[in-house]
Amino acid sequence: MSASPSVRMRIFLVGANGTLGRAVAAELGTRHHILTAGRNSGDLRLDLSDPATLRAALAKAGRLDAVVCTAGEVAFAPLSAIHPAGIGESAYTLGLTNKLLGQVNLALAAREHLADGGSITLTSGILADQPIAAGSSASMVNCALEGFVRAAAIELPRGLRINLVSPSILVESLPQFGAFFRGFEAVPAARAALAYSRSVEGLQTGQVYRVY
Amino acid sequence: MSASPSVRMRIFLVGANGTLGRAVAAELGTRHHILTAGRNSGDLRLDLSDPATLRAALAKAGRLDAVVCTAGEVAFAPLSAIHPAGIGESAYTLGLTNKLLGQVNLALAAREHLADGGSITLTSGILADQPIAAGSSASMVNCALEGFVRAAAIELPRGLRINLVSPSILVESLPQFGAFFRGFEAVPAARAALAYSRSVEGLQTGQVYRVY
Numbered sequence: 001m002s003a004s005p006s007v008r009m010r011i012f013l014v015g016a017n018g019t020l021g022r023a024v025a026a027e028l029g030t031r032h033h034i035l036t037a038g039r040n041s042g043d044l045r046l047d048l049s050d051p052a053t054l055r056a057a058l059a060k061a062g063r064l065d066a067v068v069c070t071a072g073e074v075a076f077a078p079l080s081a082i083h084p085a086g087i088g089e090s091a092y093t094l095g096l097t098n099k100l101l102g103q104v105n106l107a108l109a110a111r112e113h114l115a116d117g118g119s120i121t122l123t124s125g126i127l128a129d130q131p132i133a134a135g136s137s138a139s140m141v142n143c144a145l146e147g148f149v150r151a152a153a154i155e156l157p158r159g160l161r162i163n164l165v166s167p168s169i170l171v172e173s174l175p176q177f178g179a180f181f182r183g184f185e186a187v188p189a190a191r192a193a194l195a196y197s198r199s200v201e202g203l204q205t206g207q208v209y210r211v212y
Numbered sequence: 213m214s215a216s217p218s219v220r221m222r223i224f225l226v227g228a229n230g231t232l233g234r235a236v237a238a239e240l241g242t243r244h245h246i247l248t249a250g251r252n253s254g255d256l257r258l259d260l261s262d263p264a265t266l267r268a269a270l271a272k273a274g275r276l277d278a279v280v281c282t283a284g285e286v287a288f289a290p291l292s293a294i295h296p297a298g299i300g301e302s303a304y305t306l307g308l309t310n311k312l313l314g315q316v317n318l319a320l321a322a323r324e325h326l327a328d329g330g331s332i333t334l335t336s337g338i339l340a341d342q343p344i345a346a347g348s349s350a351s352m353v354n355c356a357l358e359g360f361v362r363a364a365a366i367e368l369p370r371g372l373r374i375n376l377v378s379p380s381i382l383v384e385s386l387p388q389f390g391a392f393f394r395g396f397e398a399v400p401a402a403r404a405a406l407a408y409s410r411s412v413e414g415l416q417t418g419q420v421y422r423v424y
Contacts, residue, residue, distance in 0.1 A: 051296035079367035084263035084317035087299055087309050092316065096308055097299050104304065104352075105296035131363035131418075140316075143359030144352045151343035151351035155291035206343075 008032055011200065012064050012113075014048070014106060015071030017041045019172045020123070023189035024070055024196045031201075035061050038071070048072060048102025054109045066200045067110040068121045072099030074141050076134045076180070095137040100144050107152060107162060117159040121199040122149060124166040126212050132180055142166065146208050153206030161205035167192040168212035187211050220244055223412065224269075224276050224325075226260070226318060227283025229253045231384045232335070235401035236282055236408045243413075247273050250283070260284060260314025266321045278412045279322040280333045284311030286353050288346045288392070307349040312356050319364060319374060329371040333411040334361060338380040338424050344392055354378065358420050365418030373417035379404040380424035399423050 009032040015021040016036030025034050036042035037057055046057040048071055058064075074095035082091040090096075103122045110120050127135045128142035149164040156162060169181040171188045178186075195209035221244040227233040228248030237246050248254035249269055258269040260283055270276075286307035294303040302308075315334045322332050339347045340354035361376040368374060381393040383400045390398075407421035 049298075051298055054296060079320075079364055080369065082320060084266060084321045086261075086263055087305075087313060090313060090317075092313065093299075096313075100352075100356075101299060101302060101304065101308075105302075108291075108294060109296045127363070128359055129362075131359075131366050133367060136360055136363035136367065139359035139363035140312075140356045141359070144312075144356035147340055147343075147351035147353070147355030148348055150341075151339070151348035152291055154343050155345060155348065157292065 007065070009065035009200070010035065010061075010063065011066040011068060012037060012044075012058065012061050012110070014038065014046065014067070014069040018070055019170055020167070020189050020192060021070040023193040024068060027190065027193040027197050028068075028200060032065075035064075048106065049098045051105045051109070054106050058109050058113045061113065063115055064110070064113050064118060065115050066119045066121065067106065067114065068196055068200065069103050069106055070123050070196075072103055072123060072141075074099050074137045076138065078134045079136055082136070092137050092140065095141040100141045103145060104148055111156065111160060114160055117161070119200050120160070120162040121196055122162070122164050124164050124208070126166060126168045126184065126210075128166055129210075130184070134180070149208065150206050156205075161199075161203070163199040163204060163207045163209060165192065165195040165199065166208055166210045166212075167195070185212060219277070221277035221412070222247065222273075222275065223278040223280060224249060224256075224273050224322070226250065226258065226279070226281040230282055231382055232379070232401050232404060233282040235405040236280060239402065239405040239409050240280075240412060244277075247276075260318065261310050263317045263321070266314075266318050270321050270325045273325065275327055276322070276325050276330060277327050278331045278333065279318065279326065280408055280412065281315050281318055282335050282408075284315055284335060284353075286311050286349045288350065290346045291348055294348070304349050304352065307353040312353045315357060316360055323368065323372060326372055329373070331412050332372070332374040333408055334374070334376050336376050336378045336420070338378060338396065338422075340378055341422075342396070346392070361420065362418050368417070373411075373415070375411040375416060375419045375421060377404065377407040377411065378420055378422045378424075379407070397424060
């Protein structure tokens with residue numbers, strides 16, 4: 001059982017070089033072995049938008065106890081600037097193909113590499129519940145991830161688990177994004193990282209851990 | 213104000229020939245003028261997957277007080293049969309492009325045709341909250357619609373409103389789909405139709421009307 005308190009796990013962490021990813025690596029890295037993955041850095045390279053790179057990176061990683069993703073891109077645009085368009089040209093395409101389908105594909109690809117009872121932890125965000133101007137793609141994608149995680153949890157084989165962490169704006173991201181999140185209580189990345197620990201080192205599945 | 217109790221509205225109804233659409237037409241048609249739209253039948257023809265047809269049908273409809281959609285397709289498949297794939301080949305593509313982006317595009321296209329205070333009402337479903345086997349695409353898409361509607365509601369101009377109706381399995385659909393929904397309380401389409409009336413003839417926005 002991967003989640004026994006004394007076991008040192010092998011954890012595949014996508015987005016390991018981001019603000020949140022570094023905090024997750026710091027939290028879990030004291031007790032477990034972290035394999036870092038990212039687009040431009042890390043032990044293994046991958047692009048969430050490209051399923052072949054997810055398969056390839058996981059194949060190189062060997063047997064895993066947990067897969068965690070703290071990456072995923074969406075476009076921010078005022079609704080007034082968004083017009084009807086097919087999936088190829090839509091303002092929603094980046095969010096749907098990268099943060100949503102990218103994380104979904106990572107979860108699907110992870111199944112064959114995870115030990116029995118292993119876990120998958122994906123990332124959404126507070127805009128699922130609390131919309132902001134220009135955030136309709138993020139709200140859409142974050143909610144979609146909740147639906148996917150709840151549904152996948154009941155169908156995964158071999159005791160595999162899947163959860164979602166939905167953080168508020170990070171304290172560390174306020175200089176860059178604070179103007180979009182006036183009045184939101186920011187959370188330190190280290191506090192958000194605890195939710196990933198709860199998912200990876202706990203035993204629940206199909207949960208949304210809201211950090212706000 | 214479109215929602216004044218005594219006004220006869222012009223309502224554009226997509227999916228008017230479906231089980232739910234016919235019930236909505238029966239409920240709202242006694243008090244308002246319904247323009248029916250669908251892929252194979254109706255006053256106006258359109259395909260949710262094709263944004264150009266949405267624009268063209270709305271342009272022909274003239275000034276509207278409400279746009280309602282009771283259509284939208286998703287694929288049902290066991291998670292074990294779903295593998296990582298890009299948006300072009302994914303088992304999630306139909307749901308993302310038809311039920312999700314199709315309804316989103318309809319809402320975006322509707323803006324310029326709706327009178328001040330007019331409403332948009334889209335359809336999700338109970339699988340957003342209550343997953344079933346083979347339903348991960350439906351759960352994902354239904355939740356995504358919740359996020360979009362909450363976010364779009366705060367950015368729409370001119371008092372335009374947008375809501376979502378999330379019905380349980382319909383009594384009328386039990387012969388065809390009942391085996392997937394064991395233990396779910398089915399609701400008559402006529403009861404689900406009341407939620408569309410509440411959205412169109414009420415004044416709320418950003419709401420999810422759950423009919424279960």
